Amino acid sequence: MNKKQTITSIKEAKGKEPLVMITAYDALFAKLVEPYADMILVGDSLNMSFLGKSDTLSATIEQMIYHTNAVCNGAKKSFVICDMPFGTYNTKEEALQNSIKVYKETPADAVKIEGGKDKAHIIEYLTKNGIAVVGHIGLLPQNVRSEGGYRVKGKDEIEIDELIEDAKAVEKAGAFCIVIEGVKPKAAKEVTKSVKIPTIGIGAGADTDGQVLVWSDMLGFFEEFKPKFVKRYLNGAELVKDALKNFAKEVKSREFPDEKHSY
Structure with missing residues (x-):
């Protein structure tokens, strides 16, 4: 982007041009x-795609x-969001202490916290103390063990109502944006209509105010599994493997380095 986004410009994008969020590590x-x-988004998903762990929970x-x-x-020049890892915001005092640490030790513009009404x-408390917050509702990766897996939400009217309550609570608490993950498209649409701040979907259909994907998923580098909602825009792993194969072959045959690539 030519100009860095701000909380104001992000909120003003609601219902207009869709917002693009991508993870990077x-x-x-x-x-x-x-x-x-x-x-x-500097997502705690790095614990899986970058460190090779089975879930996000051990990120520090x-x-x-x-x-x-x-x-x-x-x-x-980017608007950068730091994901708050599991166990760093169990209480409001702990959340503020760790968020201040993020703000003091990085130029991050905001933090992201998983949870709805229970985390409002x-x-x-964070927003009243100068911390910008992105909410996260629906499927919560940090709850994977307590819920026995990754459960899609918003399957019936009861769940849709619960999601709407979560979104409204997060908005009222002062979050400027909400990630909605792993919910049925109808539910995401209803949630998006229910709040005045932008929603960013991941596995939540096309009716949110923006979309986010993990870079290693969308570029085809993460091969362990492919969630249904992920579209691969590049076969990154295959391209890298081909390049490495060619490099190894040329080293073995002494084709590399040649005169062109020598001093």
């Missing part, structure tokens, strides 16, 4: 992402700060 990819993303605040700094170094008091 390092300076290299952040620089590539920056021209096309309204927001860059120190890891998130390290990667947030890397992203900010690569995309200095924490979001309110």
Whole structure:
């Protein structure tokens, strides 16, 4: 983007041009992402795609700060959001302490917190103390063990009503944006209509105010599994494998380095 987004411009995008959010974990990819993303999310998904863990739960605040700094170094004009990892916002005091740590040690513009009504008091406490917050409702990756897996939400009217209540509570608490993950399209549409702040969908259909994908999913680098909602815009892993294969072949045959690539 030519001009860095602000909380005001993000909120004003509601119902207008869809917002683009993409994850990034390092300076290299952040620089590539920056021209096309309204927001860059340093997601705790890095625990899986970057570190090879089975879920996001063991990510630490120190890891998130390290990667947030890397992203900010690569995309200095981007609106960057730091995902608050599991166990760092169990109480409002703990949430504020860790969010202040993020703000002091990185140039992050905001933090993201999973949870609806149950986390509204924490979001309110943060926003009243100068912390910008992105909410996250629906399927919550940090609840994967307590819920026995990744459960799609919004399957009936009761669940839709619960999601709407969550969204309204998060909005009232002061969040400027809400990620809606893993919900039925009808539910996401109803939630989006129910609040005045933008919604960013992931696995939530096309009627939200924007979309987010994990970079390693959308570019085809993460091969362990492919969620139904992921569209691969590049077969990244195959391209890299072909390049590595060619490099190894040329080294073995002494084709590389040749005169052109020697001093």
